[in-house]
Amino acid sequence: MAPLVGRREEISRLGHALSVVDGGGGVFATVIGEPGIGKSRLLDHLATTAADTHRTVLFGRATEFERHQPFGVLIDALDETVETALTADPALADGQTKNLLMPVLPALRRHGNGGGVTMLAGNDRVGRCRELRRLLRRLTTARPIVLLLDDVHWVDQSSAEFLDYLLRHPTDPRLLIVLAYRPIQLPSLLAHSIDRAKANGWLEEIELPPLSIGEAAELVVPTMSSRELRATYKASGGNPLYLEAISHQRTKRGVSLDKVDLPLPALLVAELPAMSTDGLHLLQAGAVLGDPFDVLHAAALAELDNPAAGVALDELSERDLVRPTGSVRVYRFRHPLVRSAVYSQAKRAWLVHAHKRAVEQLRGRGVSVVGIAHHVAQAADLGDLDAVAILEEAAGKVVMRAPATAARWLGDAERLLPQSAETDPRRMRLLGRLADALGRSGQLAESSRRLRDLVKLVPADRHDIRVPYICGIAEADHLAGRFDRARAQLQTELHALSQGHPREQAALHVSLATGAFLRGALTEALDYARQANTLTSDDASPGRRLAALSAHAITAAATGDMQTAAEASAKASAIADSLDDEQATDQLVHLGELAWANYYLGLHDQALRVAGRAAELARRTGHVSTLPYLLLCECKAHQLAGRLRQALDVASQAEEIARLNGSDDHLSMALAAKAEAVIWIDGSTEPATQLAVRAVAAAGWRTGVAGRKAVFVLTEITLATGDAQRTARQLVAASGGPTLPAWPLTSQPRVFELLTRTALAAGDIARAQRWVAGAEQAATHSALGGLSYANRARAWLNAVLGDHKLAAELALAAAEGFGNTGFPIEEGYARAVAARAFTSANADADAAAELRRIKRIAQSCESTRLARLVDRNINAIPRSSAASLAERDPYAALSRREREVAALLATGMTNREIANQLYVTIRTIDAHVSRILRKLDVPSRAAVVGLQLSSGTTQG
Ligand SMILES: Nc1ncnc2c1ncn2[C@@H]1O[C@H](COP(=O)(O)OP(=O)(O)OP(=O)(O)O)[C@@H](O)[C@H]1O
Ligand SMILES: [Mg+2]
Structure with missing residues (x-):
């Protein structure tokens, strides 16, 4: 490999970051630039410089073809070190750490179950992020940590969520994190969090520029003529990978200048044909297996015996297509683009065959379905039912910790399933699981799209199957604030029900009640809830009964019939207590309604108890879409009871989860709840105002519960700081008019x-x-x-x-x-x-x-x-x-007329407006105003407003 060229300034910035971290600070940095510009190279350099006995350097790389491996890049970076640290000090991971992180880090699994592991953590994604951060922090107590993550543009969803979480806070002490990526390809979740961290000032960005022609000259073969160099430099735009590739094209007669202008991937592909068949097959086998890959496994896949593989490997090394990694037999591609070039030019039939063999090989080595699913997806043809089964099984295994990956595999499985009436039941099952996985991973819109596909497959007369799905779609629509669509579909379904079907009717009524409640049509909600209650009055299923009673309780309380609400709530609570965890998990939304009903009834302890249990279950089973709703009820109870810190903490959790779920309504409510806690904790209004403004923005144009609450909180806070008349008008509008019917x-x-x-x-x-x-x-x-x-x-x-x-x-x-x-x-x-x-x-x-x-x-x-x-x-x-x-009375010194003017000033009127109002000239008002300022000893008109607001009895 050619020695490092240029990059002095970047190296010095990273060196500075290292010294900050050595001194006890924390730094988050990114190294960004186009493919091949030298990000990985710079990271390698940093890894070498930083490797020192007094620091721990952790290196992880995301890869293009393996981007659906849950936590891939983090496992790559952390697992070995955690393993070593655990061996030295088993106390590093307590029960909580193990609970949450065992599904993530193999090292923790290897270190077994001791230490109070009580349950599987399920899909508590936020909890897991928090725990990973704690673990990192604990690791830094021994030595500062340099965590380098490369090719983050290919990061898997779970790792992305963790990075997003880290980026929400300033970096922990003694921790340097560097992410290298191609900005254009970065997943939007990370792009947002990085932008935000940059704006907050806790992220440093290093963007790599092209090399200069002088630096380029150092990189290419020394025998290049200056004409060749200029042509090469021009074509490469100073991109080192490009320069290298052109250099590799060089024949004995010099650089073939006709190839210089090829785009980079084509240029890389052009390196390949001149190779021996064995060499090419070994290379392709490596590309199928991974980056880095084990040569022995690749040889087996390419069906080469040892001597042939040895010769082929020599050829690949000589051409600098692969490079040794330092581990025996393990090689890495010169660059990820080389791997894609190799993969892309291989014949489809050969690849399918290779993936099939990879499946056999991996199975032979005892690798689990999760490890082979990716190959299965690549190798399988339409109609391959074995493949469908493997993908479904693998998805089942990861759905709790990596629902996005599960969704991907289930989607693959669904595509492989042949279209026929015979396979319909299987497709329905797949679609159901797919919708569930999508829902768990927060892709609510996609989830409801798949449910719609599923409903199309259900025979029209199978209401028993259809209705639960229809209700599921409505739930997703409610979360997304699409109340009208949800109502239309629920009502259509209701009309389609022939007489009878009391269960299905009840379920539809409950959903209709929920939707009406959320959009503030409270009487309509009560109506539906009452009917649901009647329909289930002698239903033996505790779940359906609970749903109807909870809906009745919350709508009766909301419309002021406390007696009925209390009775319904008492019955529902008794049923809720009798449900086992599995039954309760099916009723999370209704438990949430029950909790809120209790809250409206003033039964806060009861509300906390119900919401707390439901939230626990939601976390454990990964039903995170309802989690913010439950947490917000807990938050409310804490807030009212004056436990402000707890309220803030719970609201922050709700915020994080709402963000992961992509639910704007929940996000808005969480931000509003945070604002309410913050204003009382903080005393200063600025942070609370920011939160409230964001809450209003998140609720957007939608009306409904979220919008109302957000404007309420904003009005409350604005009133403490200035003119709240405009927000008050918005509040009345969002409340359905001056009688506030929507509340x-x-x-x-x-x-x-x-x-x-x-x-x-x-x-x-x-x-x-x-x-x-x-x-x-x-x-x-x-x-x-x-x-x-x-x-x-x-x-x-x-x-x-x-x-x-x-x-x-x-x-x-x-x-x-x-x-x-x-x-x-x-x-x-x-x-x-x-x-x-x-x-x-x-x-x-x-x-x-x-x-x-x-x-x-x-x-x-x-x-x-x-x-x-x-x-x-x-x-x-x-x-x-x-x-x-x-x-x-700060106004005691003012004359009656001056008081009048001051009062108008405080409403935000201009001098001209005041003059018009009082039928005097503007000059008179100008004079009044300057006298007022003098007498009150305040510097500006704005301060008069402030004074009036802070001292008047109208304010708090
Ligand atoms: N400053 C440099 N001096 C010498 N060689 C370099 C330099 N920068 C990059 N290279 C070489 O150029 C090639 C591409 O660089 P690198 O792999 O670091 O690119 P990258 O920015 O990480 O690309 P990608 O976005 O595809 O990951 C590598 O072979 C690397 O060794
Ligand atoms: Mg790279």
Whole structure:
């Protein structure tokens, strides 16, 4: 191999990264560029430089033909080192590590079951990523780690998910990760996470430019004339792989300049014909087996005896088509493109034959179906039922840890199955499994497409088979926010059902209820749920009964019939408790509804219990599409109970899973939930605002539950920072109008209260009064502290109207109510309203008492925002009332007219608009504004808004 040419700057940047890592820092870097530009070469160089007793260098390479091997590149990089580390220190992997990572790393499997391995981890993809990261971190305690992953553009889906996960955080200390890849071919998941990490400033990108002509001259054969060199350089564009290939074309008479202009793959193929048949076959056999490959196995595949193989190998080495790897008998192609060139020019019949022999060979060596599936897929012809069976079996083995791979193989199997009525049942089974694997791997749209294919195969009168699939399609549509399509199909199916079929009717009604609920048509939802309940009233199947009862519970609660909801929920809970894990796993969506119903009923512990169990099962069995929905219910319960950190943690998990699943609605809800937790934890509004804005964006144009929640949270946060009038209007629209029909009744008081505050912030008392009335009316039906929200809404109103005593009284009633319901944050917030009202009413002792209470709550919930409310209120409590009048009311120094102007300023009006409104000239307003700024001692108009919002009683 020619010595390394050029690349001084890149080498020095990587050297710097090494020294950062040696010094305890973490670095994530990428080396990018077109095929053959020298990425692998640079990585090799780094590996050699970094290899030192005080560092561990791990090297993994993804390969084009093996990109469906789950965790391929990570196993390649990590397995041996983990093995060695485990031998030295078995404590490296605890029970949790083994649980989650045994399916990933063979080393852990070899180190056996001890150490508290309790269950198979199933498809907890996020858990697995977290655990892999922990393992890496533990490895770095001994020595810094340099993890080099090459050809990442061919990375398998599971490894990609792990890298995506790593890229969400700054790199851990003592860890240097370098990814090399061709940017154009990078899977979009990784492209996004890399862009984001770059924007966040924790990823460094090294892009390799072409070599200069001087550097090129060092690379090609030294005998090249300068004319040849110029022609070669021009054709190659300074690409080393190209330069090498042209150099290889060189005959005794010099470079054949007619070949110089060939595109690179053609150029590589052009290297091959002049070879001996044995050489070519050995090379092709290697290409079939892998990169790197074992020469002995390749020889067997090419049907060469030892001496012949030896001669052939010499030929390949001499032509620099393959290179030794350092392990005995194991060779690597000069470049992955050489392997593809070899593979692509081999005759199809020869390849099929070789793959078939590879299957036999691998079987003979005891390799499992998983190891041979890829060859089977390549070798099989249409109608090869053995191949179908192997692929199906292999898929079954990997579906839990690598559902995307399973989907791939099942897809191959389905294609191989001949078209005939006879094979239909088998195709249906395959399609069912394929849809399931696709669903588990988060490819929901593709999954529902396959279910649609499947439904077409079901005879029209087999409703018992059709309906569960139709419901599955509807579930996917609901997740994707396609409510209308789901409803249309469910209703068509319902009409097609002749009389009878109560089970199928019930299932369709439950799905229709769920869809209606999610899009905010609550009465319609209740209607369907009621019918489902009647249809299953004497159904012996606990699953169907549970589904109907849960739907009934959640829709009754949402529409304010708490009595019915409580009864249905109690029955459903009893059934849920009686289900074994397998039965429960079939009912995850309905368990989720039951959990939410309990939440609406104010039964938070119950909600947590149901959602917790379901989430556990979903993780273990890989039914991750419902997981965010379950986690968000847990999150809600934590949030209300003031366990903010836990709420944030659970919401973050939901976010990660929603991203993997590609579900925008779930993503939006998770982001909104995070924003809600963050604003109370953090105190500063910036991060929460960002989250809320992203939540609204993720919900997109869709209405439905996600959009509503996102706008609610955004309004709440915007109100604390500035003008929330626009988001408030959006909120009303997303809620179905001013009576908020799209919100469950139980949530309405809370929404009405928020709208009250936004109206007060805009100085619109009449509107605020209407919102308060709305809160009070909704509160008559609802649990969840509905009355307390209504009381707090009226407290705000009275504070602004100047009846501070009444305001304090109402706020205290709200606080007591929230306290009894177990909502400490809401209680604290209500006490803050009370404290301010007491202060305004000159009842300083009472105010101080409230502030002490808030402080305690702020401490126990670790809420900076509540703590800040205390500080702000304390500042407002006068030491001597005369001196502090101005402090209490920052507008005290303003004249009546100036106050008026300030109030309008705070709504975001321009001076001209204010002038128009007050029928005066703009000059007058200009003068007022500058006086206001002076008197209030604030630098800008924006600050007037801020002051008004932070000190006015309309704000929190
Ligand atoms: N700076 C260099 N000095 C000498 N040889 C080089 C240099 N850069 C690349 N090469 C040689 O050029 C060939 C292609 O380089 P390499 O395999 O590193 O490309 P790559 O960017 O990794 O391509 P791919 O995207 O296909 O993986 C190799 O044989 C390599 O040894
Ligand atoms: Mg490479």
